[in-house]
Amino acid sequence: MLRILASLAVLLAAALPASALDRAAATAAFRAFLDDTVRPAARAAGVSSETFAAATDGLTPDFDLPDLSAPGTPPRADGGAFQAEFTGPAAYLAEKKLAALVAGARKRAKTHAATLAAVEKATGVPRGVILAIWGKESAFGTAAMPKEAVRTLATQAFMGARRDIFLPELVAALLILQEEPVGEHDMRSSWAGAMGQPQFLPSKFRAYAVDFDRDGRRDIWGSVPDVLGSIGNFLRAHGWAPGVPWGVEVRLPASVSCTVEGPDQGRPVADWAADGVVTTAGRPPTAKDVGPTGHLLMPAGRLGPAFLVSGNFYVLKDYNESDVYALLVGLVGDRVRADGRLEGGFAKLPAFTRGDVRNLQRRLERLGHDVGGADGLVGFRTRVAIGREEEKRGHAATCFPGAAAFAEIGK
Structure with missing residues (x-):
């Protein structure tokens, strides 16, 4: 009977315009989804009946989230298109934005110098990189976390654009409630369920969050040591090579094609130098700039600046898969310790959807x-x-x- 009612609710939600009746039908279907889909998945992962009930009793969808589509209809194909990482590289890497992040990072570098030194020693990740991620993800902890993670994840798993990834994240969030001293209403997230100041999805929290201040809690919402330690631990676990720069801006001669870009086309840095690639200072790149192997990065092709990057750049992409995100983190991280600017500008980039x-x-x-x-x-x-x-x-x-x-x- 429950499944019949859920099916009728799905049909109503798909057929009617956005209205109170739509929401009532979608809410009924959402409750069926929790019972028929989420409960078995949670039980199989080890979530107790008590934890599940405490987290989901009375839970309703959050209709204010972006990227939603009516229950029973295909997910939106352009999910996340409004995110800054998916817009043009020129706007994302604008000097005004970089300078603001650098200023904020330098201020926190002084305030949290001892903690950053300890994290750097424990993980091998430079403090500038950690500060850049902290600043970009949550404005150094000042950005609001407007959502409750469980409700957000449940809504996204039910009617979001990337439903397949959100069901396991919802189950992971339920496990966090069961395993960690954190309450459901304190587990704050973004619209996409990314939690706390490092913006970890629940599965990432379980795997990489650390109790760096040793108070018995992995508190990525309120503890700066736990936040900084968790960011460093994530990057260390994903293969950060201590002492290797993320990369360097270069001038690419016309004789070198932009088609040799990418992580699968790395070459010894000496080979790039032999082909006429130079840094913006006009000298051949060396291992001190990028490590022994360099990969060409051109986020706007020939219409923007060029870089040689190391494997550490691709570790940054494990944190956020966007090229321009990883590039921003590297640039800001470098400028925490030394002034600098992008030399290569962006041409007027074409408009497209x-x-x-x-x-x-x-x-x-x-x-x-x-x-x-x-x-x-x-x-x-x-x-x-x-x-x-x-x-x-x-x-x-x-x-x-x-x-x-x-x-x-x-x-």
């Missing part, structure tokens, strides 16, 4: 290119594919979506 890019990616796939999935995001595989197709057609490679790429490729 995520749907435009997704259609271009599908055309590139039909032509045999690996774009890393048609997700509408201009990642390095898409940039390389565009550049290779441009060269195949006799054009100079730009490795970025432009009017010519949209007009010609795949037509």
Whole structure:
């Protein structure tokens, strides 16, 4: 009977416009989802009946979240498109934004010098990198955490754009309530269920959060030592190599194609130097700049600055998969200890939507290119594919979506 009522609720929610009746129907279907889907998954993971009941009794969906679609309908294909990481690199890396983060990081570097030194010693991660992540994720702990994690995760698992990833995160959140001295109403998160000042999803909290102040709690909401220690521990666990810089800005000669970008095309730094690549200071790059192996990074292709990055850059991408996020963290981290600016500017970048890019990616796939999935995001595989197709057609490679790429490729 419960499943029949849930099915009727789903049909009503899908068929009717946003209204009170819509919400009532969706709420009924949500309750069925908790009972029929979440409860068995939680039980299988070891969540007790008492913990489940305490967390979900009376729970309702949060209809104010972005990226929701009606129950029973497919998830939105453009989920998360409004996030800053998925907008143009020029706006994300604007000097005003970088300077504000640097100022905030330098201030906290003095206030928390002893803690940062201890974290740096324990993890091998430079304090500037840790401060940059802290600042970007939660404005050094001053940003509001407006949501309750369990309600947010349950709503996203039920009717969000990325439902498949949120069900296990919801179960992980229930396990945190069972295992940790934290109450449901204190477990604050963002709209996407990322918790506390480091913005850890529940599974990341369970795996990487640490009790750095040794008070018996892994408190990423209120304890600065736990926040900083947890960020450092995450990066250490993902392979951060102590003493290796994340990368350096370079000048790329026209003779070096932008299609050699990416983590799968690394070369000894001496080879890059032999090809005429120099730092912005005009000297050949060395291992002191980027470690023994360098990977080309061009977030806007030939329309923006170029970098040689190390494996540590890709560790930063484990924290947030966006190229420009990892780049921002590296740039701010460096400037905590020494002044600097980007030398290479961004050309006026073409305007396009995520749907435009997704259609271009599908055309590139039909032509045999690996774009890393048609997700509408201009990642390095898409940039390389565009550049290779441009060269195949006799054009100079730009490795970025432009009017010519949209007009010609795949037509």
